[in-house]
Each structure stands twice: as C-alpha cells, then as structure tokens.
Amino acid sequence: MEQIKGLYRVSRPLTSLSGALAVVLGGYVAGTGEWFNIALAVIVTLLGAAAGNAWNDYQDIEIDKINQPNRPLPSGQVSPELVKRYSFVTATLAVLISAFINPTAFVITLVANILLFIYSWKLKSTVLFGNLIVALVSAMSVVFGGVAAGNPRPTLWLFVIIFVAILGREVLKTMADYDGDLSENVRTISTVWGKRAARVVFYILALAALVMMLLPYILEVYKPIYGYIIFIGVFPVFFYVLYRVGQKRSGSQLEKLSQLMKYDFLIWFLAVIAGAYV
Numbered sequence: 001m002e003q004i005k006g007l008y009r010v011s012r013p014l015t016s017l018s019g020a021l022a023v024v025l026g027g028y029v030a031g032t033g034e035w036f037n038i039a040l041a042v043i044v045t046l047l048g049a050a051a052g053n054a055w056n057d058y059q060d061i062e063i064d065k066i067n068q069p070n071r072p073l074p075s076g077q078v079s080p081e082l083v084k085r086y087s088f089v090t091a092t093l094a095v096l097i098s099a100f101i102n103p104t105a106f107v108i109t110l111v112a113n114i115l116l117f118i119y120s121w122k123l124k125s126t127v128l129f130g131n132l133i134v135a136l137v138s139a140m141s142v143v144f145g146g147v148a149a150g151n152p153r154p155t156l157w158l159f160v161i162i163f164v165a166i167l168g169r170e171v172l173k174t175m176a177d178y179d180g181d182l183s184e185n186v187r188t189i190s191t192v193w194g195k196r197a198a199r200v201v202f203y204i205l206a207l208a209a210l211v212m213m214l215l216p217y218i219l220e221v222y223k224p225i226y227g228y229i230i231f232i233g234v235f236p237v238f239f240y241v242l243y244r245v246g247q248k249r250s251g252s253q254l255e256k257l258s259q260l261m262k263y264d265f266l267i268w269f270l271a272v273i274a275g276a277y278v
Contacts, residue, residue, distance in 0.1 A: 005072075007054070007072075007078060007082070007083070007086050009071070009072045009078075010050075010053060010054045010057045010071075010072050010078065010083055010086070011049075011050035011053055011054060011090075012049075012050075012053045013046070013050070015049070015053065015262070016045070016046050016049035016050060016053070018262055018265060018266060019045050019046075019049050019138060019141045020042045020045050020046050020049075020141075021266065021269055022045075022138075022141035022142040022145065022162065022269070023038065023041045023042050023045050023141050023142070023144055023145035023148070024038065024042060024145060025142055025145060025155075025158065025269050025272060025273065026141070026142035026143060026144060026145025026146040026147075026148075026149070026152070026155040026158065027041065027145035027146065027148055027149040028145075028273060028276070029146070029154040029155060029158070029272065029276050030145065030146045030149035030150065030151035030152065030154055030155065031149075031151065031154070032149045032150050032151050033149075034148065034149045034150055037101050037102070037105075037148040037149060037150075038145055038148050038149055040097060040098075040100060040101050040148065041098075041101060041105065041144055041145055041147075041148035043097060044094045044097050044098045044101070044105070044109055044144075045094075045141055045144065047090045047091070047093050047094035047097070048090070048091065048094040048109060048112060048113055048116070050086075050087075050090045051086075051087045051088070051090040051091035051094060051113060051116070051117075052087075052091075052113070052116035052117070052119075052120070052137075054083050054084075054086050054087035054090070055084070055087040055091075055116065055117055055120050055121075056116075056119075056120040056124075057071060057072070057083060058080055058083045058084050058087065058120075059120040059121060059124070060120070060124075061080060062184055066179060066180035066183055066184075068180075091113045091117070094109055094113060095109050095110050095113060098110075101147075101148050102147070102148070102150075104147050105144065105147050105148055108140060108143075108144055108147060109144075112137045112140060115133050115136070115137055116133075116137060118133075119133045119134060124186065125185075125186045125187045125188070126187055126188075127187055127188065127189050127192050127193065128171075128189055130188075131167055131170035131171060131174070131188075131189070132167065134166065134170050135162075135163050135164075135166040135167035135170055136163065138162060138163075138166045139159045139160075139162040139163035139166060140159070141162075142155045142158045142159055142162055143155045143156070143159050154276075157212075157216070158272065160212065161209060161212045161213055162265075164205055164208050164209045164212060165205070165206070165209035165261075165265065167205050168201075168202050168205030168206045168208075168209060168261075169258055169261050169262065171189055171190075171198055171201050171202045171205065172202050172245065172254060172257065172258045172261070173254075173255070173258050174188040174189050174190040174191075174198055175190050175195055175198050175199065175202070175245075175251075175254050176251045176252075176254035176255040176257075176258055177190075177251065177255075178190045178191065178195060178251060179251055180251075189201060199245060199246070202245060203242060203245075206238060206241070206242060207242075209238075210235065210238055213230055213234065213268060214227075214230070216275070217230065221275075222271075222272070222275025222276050223274070223275045223276075223277065224275075225271075225274045225275055226271045226272065226274060226275025226276070227275075229267065229268075229270060229271035229274060229275075230267075230268060230271050233264075233267040233270075233271070234264055234267050234268050234271065237260060237261075237264040237267075238261070238264060240260075241257050241260055241261055241264075244257055245257060
C-alpha cells in the first residue's frame with residue numbers, strides 16, 4: 001500500500017491536472033463537439049504526465065535529497081526500480097491509447113514522451129534549452145485537444161501564451177531549486193548566469209505573457225467577460241508574484257510562488273472558456 005501511495009505521489013496528479021484541463025480547453029475552443037476523442041486525449045495526457053514526472057523524480061533522486069527531501073524517492077517511500085518501470089509502462093499506455101484518436105495525435109504523443117524522457121535524462125542540465133522543452137510540451141497540450149477534436153487552428157494563439165508563461169515559470173523554478181542544482185553541478189540559467197539574470201528573464205517572460213493575454217480583449221476576439229476575469233482574477237496574482245520574486249526569497253518561498261502561478265493559469269483557462277463560449 002505504501003508503494004502505491006508513493007507511485008501516486010510521483011505521478012503528481014494535481015500538477016498534471018493543468019495539462020489535462022489545457023486539453024479540454026483546446027477541444028472546447030475547437031468547437032467540433034468531438035468529446036469522446038477529447039476524453040481519450042485527456043487520459044493520454046494524464047498518463048504521459050505521470051510517466052514524465054516519475055522519470056524526472058527517478059533522475060533527480062540526489063538533487064531532491066536537498067531540494068525536496070520529503071518526495072517519495074528521497075524519503076524511501078518507493079523504490080527507484082519500481083518508479084522507473086512505472087514510468088515506462090504509463091508512457092507506453094499513453095502512446096497506445098493515442099493511436100485510437102488519430103495519426104496526428106499519435107505522433108504528438110510519441111514525440112512529447114520522447115522529449116520528456118530525454119529532458120530529464122540529458123537536457124535538464126542546460127541553460128534554458130531544457131526549460132524550452134518543458135514549455136513546448138506543456139503548451140502542446142492545448143493544441144493536442146484541438147487535434148483530438150479535429151480543429152487545432154483556434155488553439156494556436158493559446159499555445160503561444162501558454163508557452164511563454166510556462167517558460168517564465170520554469171525560469172522561476174530554477175531559482176527555487178538553486179541550492180540543490182548548484183550542489184549537484186546542474187547547469188541552469190540560475191546556476192550559470194546567476195539569480196539576478198534569471199530574475200530579469202523571468203520578469204520579461206511574465207510581462208510578455210500578460211501582454212499576450214490582454215490582446216484577445218483589445219482585439220475583441222472573445223466576449224468582454226474574458227477581460228473582466230483576467231483583470232480581476234489573473235493579473236493581480238501575476239503582479240503579486242512579480243513583486244514577491246523581486247525580494248530576497250528562500251527556495252521554498254519561490255517554489256510556492258511558482259505553484260501560485262500555476263493555479264493562476266487555471267483562472268485564465270476559465271476566462272478563455274467564458275469568453276470563447278461556443
């Protein structure tokens with residue numbers, strides 16, 4: 001039972017939920033009503049995310065002993081070998097199920113899983129390149145929903161916004177993980193360029209995401225309620241995070257701000273759904 005709990009935790013289902021919701025969002029704005037395929041895409045996304053998270057934890061055992069000692073692997077709740085097998089099984093299931101959606105969905109799933117495995121294995125210890133991979137795969141979730149629904153075109157601008165916002169969050173996470181990454185000689189924007197440079201890059205990306213979120217309101221792409229929700233629910237949280245990151249913060253405090261950004265994305269999802277009512 002303890003091992004099962006450990007596998008559940010390494011899957012990080014709550015973290016994966018944002019990706020699944022992005023798939024639903026992409027399928028919704030596609031406007032085709034192909035909800036069976038969209039449901040399959042959600043299952044594929046959850047399995048792929050579980051595989052990627054488990055593999056990442058497997059690769060980061062030593063780093064997590066410093067940054068996240070309470071995680072299942074460094075705490076001994078689950079064995080490394082079991083996590084490795086679990087990762088490969090869930091990835092395989094994701095790819096197999098995606099074949100029942102359509103050929104494009106199959107290719108996207110296969111490539112995304114390969115990228116996530118290579119990222120944790122080799123690309124994580126790179127300046128920005130690994131972060132770009134994570135942002136790309138995360139942003140593809142919304143396009144994946146559109147592909148499953150048979151109409152990806154309306155999801156493309158959403159892809160750009162999510163990509164920039166996730167990339168900013170990834171930079172913020174390198175600041176949160178600075179101590180553990182430095183001790184293990186992991187090359188990130190924070191350990192190589194320094195926290196100050198990473199903070200500047202984070203500011204640029206976060207502000208760019210805010211501007212791009214505003215454009216659909218200015219261009220009247222969506223109904224006015226979209227603007228009301230982002231002004232009241234999204235922007236204040238973003239500016240709060242920007243303010244707090246500008247002050248001296250510990251790794252755990254920066255991690256909490258990173259999590260806050262993630263939950264703020266969910267409010268933006270709600271704004272898109274309300275504004276793009278189809």
